Amino acid sequence: MAQYRIVSGSVAVISIQNPPVNALSAAVREGLLLSVRAAASDPLVRSVVISGHNGPFCGGADIKEFGNVSHLESGPHLVEIFESVEALAKPVVAAIEGFALGGGLELALACHYRFGHSEARVGLPEVSLGLLPGAGGSQRLPRLLGVRAALDMIVTGRHVAAGEALKLGLLDRLTDGNTVDAAVRFAQSAEGKPLDDRRLGNRPCPPLENIDAFFEEALIHARGRARGAAAPLACVQAVRGAATLPFLKGMELEKRLMETLMTSGQAQASRYCFFTERGAARWTTPTGARWDTCRARPISTAAVIGLGTMGRGITVALARAGLSVVAVETQEHQLDEAQRAVSRMLKGGGGVSYSADLQAAAGADLVVEAVFEDMAVKEEIFKQLSSVCKPGALLATNTSSLDIDRLASCTLRPEQVLGLHFFAPAHVMRLLEVVSGPRTSPQTVAAAMQLGRRMGKVSVAVGNCPGFVGNRMLKPYLEQAYFLLEEGASPELVDAALEEFGFPMGVFKMSDLSGLDIGWRVRKEEGLTGPGVTADQPMRTRRGRRYSPLGDLMCEEGRYGQKTGRGWYLYDRPGARVARSDPWLRSFLEEYRERHGLLARRIDQQEVLERCLYALINEGFRVLEDGVAASPQNIDAIYVFGYGWPKHRGGPMFYAAQVGLARVLEGLEKYHKAHPDSPHLQPCSLLRRLVASGSPPIHKWSEVVKGHRSQL
Numbered sequence: 001m002a003q004y005r006i007v008s009g010s011v012a013v014i015s016i017q018n019p020p021v022n023a024l025s026a027a028v029r030e031g032l033l034l035s036v037r038a039a040a041s042d043p044l045v046r047s048v049v050i051s052g053h054n055g056p057f058c059g060g061a062d063i064k065e066f067g068n069v070s071h072l073e074s075g076p077h078l079v080e081i082f083e084s085v086e087a088l089a090k091p092v093v094a095a096i097e098g099f100a101l102g103g104g105l106e107l108a109l110a111c112h113y114r115f116g117h118s119e120a121r122v123g124l125p126e127v128s129l130g131l132l133p134g135a136g137g138s139q140r141l142p143r144l145l146g147v148r149a150a151l152d153m154i155v156t157g158r159h160v161a162a163g164e165a166l167k168l169g170l171l172d173r174l175t176d177g178n179t180v181d182a183a184v185r186f187a188q189s190a191e192g193k194p195l196d197d198r199r200l201g202n203r204p205c206p207p208l209e210n211i212d213a214f215f216e217e218a219l220i221h222a223r224g225r226a227r228g229a230a231a232p233l234a235c236v237q238a239v240r241g242a243a244t245l246p247f248l249k250g251m252e253l254e255k256r257l258m259e260t261l262m263t264s265g266q267a268q269a270s271r272y273c274f275f276t277e278r279g280a281a282r283w284t285t286p287t288g289a290r291w292d293t294c295r296a297r298p299i300s301t302a303a304v305i306g307l308g309t310m311g312r313g314i315t316v317a318l319a320r321a322g323l324s325v326v327a328v329e330t331q332e333h334q335l336d337e338a339q340r341a342v343s344r345m346l347k348g349g350g351g352v353s354y355s356a357d358l359q360a361a362a363g364a365d366l367v368v369e370a371v372f373e374d375m376a377v378k379e380e381i382f383k384q385l386s387s388v389c390k391p392g393a394l395l396a397t398n399t400s401s402l403d404i405d406r407l408a409s410c411t412l413r414p415e416q417v418l419g420l421h422f423f424a425p426a427h428v429m430r431l432l433e434v435v436s437g438p439r440t441s442p443q444t445v446a447a448a449m450q451l452g453r454r455m456g457k458v459s460v461a462v463g464n465c466p467g468f469v470g471n472r473m474l475k476p477y478l479e480q481a482y483f484l485l486e487e488g489a490s491p492e493l494v495d496a497a498l499e500e501f502g503f504p505m506g507v508f509k510m511s512d513l514s515g516l517d518i519g520w521r522v523r524k525e526e527g528l529t530g531p532g533v534t535a536d537q538p539m540r541t542r543r544g545r546r547y548s549p550l551g552d553l554m555c556e557e558g559r560y561g562q563k564t565g566r567g568w569y570l571y572d573r574p575g576a577r578v579a580r581s582d583p584w585l586r587s588f589l590e591e592y593r594e595r596h597g598l599l600a601r602r603i604d605q606q607e608v609l610e611r612c613l614y615a616l617i618n619e620g621f622r623v624l625e626d627g628v629a630a631s632p633q634n635i636d637a638i639y640v641f642g643y644g645w646p647k648h649r650g651g652p653m654f655y656a657a658q659v660g661l662a663r664v665l666e667g668l669e670k671y672h673k674a675h676p677d678s679p680h681l682q683p684c685s686l687l688r689r690l691v692a693s694g695s696p697p698i699h700k701w702s703e704v705v706k707g708h709r710s711q712l
């Protein structure tokens with residue numbers, strides 16, 4: 001809907017009304033067009049102000065309509081509305097409070113003037129929905145800002161703060177006061193003045209030298225940002241149209257590109273990600289606890305125990321969310337170093353105090369333990385915390401895979417113990433797995449989820465099992481990658497296939513980055529390698545299953561990855577980031593195969609993808625079957641926001657649905673037959689049941705999962 005009223009005798013104020021974000025639904029579009037026509041035909045009206053009702057200007061097109069062509073096509077089209085706004089013979093001023101995003105900013109660009117509140121932000125984030133600004137934004141913004149600045153905004157989709165928008169010339173004026181009042185006063189002052197050069201559709205794009213070279217470069221850059229994603233490339237093409245074509249021709253190009261994107265699987269996947277991100281906040285547990293019925297106790301003070309890689313990032317994330325934090329570390333040099341690192345990241349003190357004594361955690365509402373991944377050390381700390389901390393305090397561990405319930409057993413408050421699994425670097429990565437054990441109370445989950453939101457995280461509630469959801473699914477993926485090396489692949493081949501699929505980094509580059517020694521330590525603790533393994537045990541079998549000792553052998557050679565300058569790749573020096581092929585590794589693999597009588601065969605990219613991804617997906621179905629994740633959407637949110645799964649492919653479970661569950665099943669059956677000693681390739685029963693029930697769409701999977709015992 002759009003409200004229409006006349007103020008100060010001559011100004012029509014059109015207010016978009018569609019809470020919570022004033023999206024441009026069919027009803028809003030209808031209302032807007034009628035209001036614009038009313039303002040045009042009323043002789044008393046001499047100027048117009050467009051604003052958002054109750055705060056935000058406009059969050060853009062209504063994304064919920066995108067999946068439904070009949071909704072999209074009902075009501076007037078945005079392009080038509082914006083044309084009539086721009087063509088109006090009376091000055092139109094956009095009064096932007098909160099945000100003007102996507103179609104919202106495109107509306108503002110069709111207005112003749114843009115007033116912004118100093119705290120507002122603007123942007124064209126369509127690219128992250130697999131689209132481009134398809135209602136004139138790709139043509140009007142370059143005409144206003146010039147190609148360079150416009151292209152940056154359109155290809156990155158970033159939100160621009162009001163101050164920067166003013167400098168760029170995107171906003172004409174800022175106010176700290178009431179934006180609509182200021183816009184009304186300005187509109188009156190502009191009444192009767194010529195508008196021709198205020199209409200962006202009439203303006204040429206500011207000239208740019210070496211256009212061809214500029215756009216070639218821009219295409220390469222856009223390709224590198226999100227491999228395999230079509231939208232960034234279409235954005236570059238559309239902006240090139242703005243730079244080289246007359247306005248109407250550019251609009252035609254924009255329309256053609258938009259139509260192709262809109263119906264693509266990539267846009268569908270990106271849209272799905274938009275909703276899975278938000279859906280994760282509506283958590284449930286099988287015991288009936290729900291996000292909307294559970295009150296969370298507020299958390300305002302926190303203690304972080306252990307200031308290594310993770311503890312430092314966690315301290316920063318908590319401090320940035322406004323908590324006062326006490327950071328505890330027993331090693332003096334670590335404490336000093338951490339203090340410097342945290343202050344640097346926070347650009348100052350930021351409400352953090354430091355201590356070498358666990359007693360300092362006594363007053364905290366929440367404690368996050370981030371010491372070594374060693375059960376005995378963690379148990380001792382939880383025992384102490386149980387007596388040191390005040391009664392209501394929540395006790396969380398950042399363990400990547402250890403049993404939350406065992407830690408809860410060391411305390412007198414098992415219902416207040418949970419896992420807060422951050423991802424490195426903890427102050428940057430968006431994902432937070434909120435892990436509850438069988439005794440964790442719903443109020444504890446609620447408090448953690450609320451805190452996650454305050455930290456700007458995508459928090460996903462998961463159950464307690466080794467590796468929780470993300471790392472549990474990663475294990476079979478890594479395992480298949482190792483097996484492929486044994487069978488004849490190189491790290492370069494495996495990584496290239498995964499990077500072409502859209503991961504920012506292949507599995508071997510990723511493993512070099514995070515350190516091969518981490519997995520080695522875990523395998524030693526699990527008794528898979530190290531002194532506990534007797535010499536008479538076959539090297540490539542453990543507990544009756546195929547096992548690859550390649551990672552262990554690499555560590556025994558001191559090849560831990562980037563930190564030692566050598567891993568699956570070679571680096572110029574320890575800590576360097578550019579990975580180069582290492583001839584040593586090739587002969588190492590050849591010798592290894594020879595020693596074990598393995599014949600190298602040709603492996604293609606399709607096999608790499610199917611073996612690695614299907615094994616990971618298969619484990620995802622097991623996770624659902626076990627009730628460790630509440631929905632496939634939650635699994636996908638974990639993979640997109642924590643593991644670099646490309647957004648334009650939706651997440652592993654969405655991808656499985658897009659490929660076709662029957663095809664995934666068939667692939668797993670084929671590979672399991674070829675490798676019967678690899679149980680991760682054996683299709684799980686939920687996948688079989690889903691295929692048997694006709695492969696229902698992803699939002700209906702829960703009906704097939706239902707009836708199964710859950711551990712969440």
Ligand SMILES: CCCCCCCC(=O)CC(=O)SCCNC(=O)CCNC(=O)[C@H](O)C(C)(C)COP(=O)(O)OP(=O)(O)OC[C@H]1O[C@@H](n2cnc3c(N)ncnc32)[C@H](O)[C@@H]1OP(=O)(O)O
Binds near residue numbers: 099258
């Ligand atoms: C050939 C066909 C041609 C068609 C022409 C297409 C023209 C275009 O150029 C296409 C577009 O405009 S695409 C839309 C571009 N806009 C965006 O991407 C903004 C998305 N929203 C946000 O970033 C945040 O919600 C925002 C920053 C706005 C607010 O953040 P908050 O943290 O305050 O709130 P959220 O929790 O994110 O959202 C609150 C509820 O609102 C829902 N929602 C948000 N934006 C929406 C939107 N644009 N459309 C529909 N629903 C939207 C959101 O899902 C949430 O609802 P629940 O999930 O039910 O809680």
Ligand SMILES: NC(=O)C1=CN([C@@H]2O[C@H](COP(=O)(O)OP(=O)(O)OC[C@H]3O[C@@H](n4cnc5c(N)ncnc54)[C@H](O)[C@@H]3O)[C@@H](O)[C@H]2O)C=CC1
Binds near residue numbers: 311329374
């Ligand atoms: N490194 C990573 O990428 C991730 C690690 N994790 C988990 O986070 C935890 C910490 O890992 P990192 O930060 O990598 O380890 P780290 O080895 O970098 O840091 C551990 C710190 O804890 C300190 N510490 C040990 N005992 C202590 C005690 N009793 N009191 C206070 N401080 C003590 C150590 O001096 C050290 O500074 C582990 O459980 C790990 O599994 C979770 C997600 C990702």
